Amino acid sequence: MTGELSGQATTGELGYEGALRPGSLEEFVGQSRVRQQLRLLLDAATMQQRTPDHILLAGPPGLGKTTLSMIVAAELEKPLHQTSGPAIQHAGDLAAVLSALTPGEVLFIDEIHRMARSAEEMLYLAMEDFKIDIMVGKGAGATSIPLEIAPFTLVGATTRAGLLPNPLRDRFGFTAHLEFYADDELESVVTRAARLLEFDIAAAGVSEIARRSRGTPRIANRLLRRVRDYSLVHGVAGGTDAVQAALALYDVDAQGLDRLDREVLRAVVERFGGGPVGLSTLAVSVGEEAETIESVVEPFLVRAGLLSRTPRGRTVTRMGWEHTGIPMPPVS
Numbered sequence: 020m021t022g023e024l025s026g027q028a029t030t031g032e033l034g035y036e037g038a039l040r041p042g043s044l045e046e047f048v049g050q051s052r053v054r055q056q057l058r059l060l061l062d063a064a065t066m067q068q069r070t071p072d073h074i075l076l077a078g079p080p081g082l083g084k085t086t087l088s089m090i091v092a093a094e095l096e097k098p099l100h101q102t103s104g105p106a107i108q109h110a111g112d113l114a115a116v117l118s119a120l121t122p123g124e125v126l127f128i129d130e131i132h133r134m135a136r137s138a139e140e141m142l143y144l145a146m147e148d149f150k151i152d153i154m155v156g157k158g159a160g161a162t163s164i165p166l167e168i169a170p171f172t173l174v175g176a177t178t179r180a181g182l183l184p185n186p187l188r189d190r191f192g193f194t195a196h197l198e199f200y201a202d203d204e205l206e207s208v209v210t211r212a213a214r215l216l217e218f219d220i221a222a223a224g225v226s227e228i229a230r231r232s233r234g235t236p237r238i239a240n241r242l243l244r245r246v247r248d249y250s251l252v253h254g255v256a257g258g259t260d261a262v263q264a265a266l267a268l269y270d271v272d273a274q275g276l277d278r279l280d281r282e283v284l285r286a287v288v289e290r291f292g293g294g295p296v297g298l299s300t301l302a303v304s305v306g307e308e309a310e311t312i313e314s315v316v317e318p319f320l321v322r323a324g325l326l327s328r329t330p331r332g333r334t335v336t337r338m339g340w341e342h343t344g345i346p347m348p349p350v351s
């Protein structure tokens with residue numbers, strides 16, 4: 020997604036994100052069920068002085084998967100090694116990471132569904148027996164040398180749990196499904212971030228940002244920073260006026276839809292009569308990656324009741340038509 024206000028991280032913002040990340044399960048807002056589940060898993064492991072089971076975090080971008088992996092390491096008082104599926108192109112890349120782990124270390128693999136197949140197989144053995152097989156030589160003379168590695172906890176994150184092969188999914192002792200945040204939870208995220216940024220914002224401004232954040236803390240924090248910029252540059256207070264003006268400038272509408280969300284809705288309505296239309300056709304027509312549409316745009320539009328997914332493709336709902344302002348043709 021190209022939009023500055025999308026759920027995806029951009030490198031330039033990571034410094035800010037780091038500063039706003041909650042450092043413990045208690046500070047982490049919302050997702051109360053996941054927090055309780057994680058608390059139990061970590062406490063039991065600590066009581067038995069063993070590494071906890073491997074953890075899979077599934078859900079759309081920006082809901083706190085990276086943050087939770089950091090919290091897991093902090094709670095266990097162990098170091099965290101971070102990598103991502105696309106960085107693991109060969110089994111050798113993974114072998115290098117696994118063989119350098121220290122006892123009890125937490126290994127975070129973001130976008131784990133994008134890891135190379137050959138590495139996945141190495142990971143199965145590592146997760147189960149804390150061993151890897153290193154292949155030496157090629158062809159008929161190739162042999163595999165078993166290597167013990169330190170016990171570790173894998174925290175995998177994915178926006179597409181359905182894409183993980185079953186043998187990999189089955190090796191996680193716990194899968195946390197992160198849900199979009201409710202408005203009141205996002206209000207807590209924004210209030211906390213405003214305090215850390217030392218930005219004085221009125222309660223009405225906080226609610227307005229929360230309502231327009233697509234249920235996503237990363238977006239809430241990003242909108243807050245744009246509103247803070249606006250209020251600083253224009254010398255106005257952080258109230259609803261500043262929120263409305265700043266978000267209009269960045270193309271975020273009253274329901275929190277950004278440019279790409281609106282383009283997707285309009286494309287289905289204008290070019291495909293409201294649908295159904297297949298994912299790849301839709302992606303081509305708006306010039307975006309199918310994966311971005313599927314993992315970033317769609318979950319939000321479906322949750323907002325503007326789009327529905329049917330076996331035959333994506334269809335814009337009545338509310339979705341209303342949002343585009345184009346009259347819905349009568350159903351024949």
Ligand SMILES: Nc1ncnc2c1ncn2[C@@H]1O[C@H](COP(=O)(O)OP(=O)(O)OP(=O)(O)O)[C@@H](O)[C@H]1O
Nearest residue numbers: 036039040047048080081082083084085086236237
């Ligand atoms: N529950 C939460 N409470 C407070 N802040 C949160 C929470 N979840 C996320 N955040 C904030 O949102 C930002 C994004 O979170 P994070 O990077 O963990 O998301 P993510 O799900 O890992 O996304 P991605 O998978 O795209 O990396 C962080 O800066 C963090 O401060």
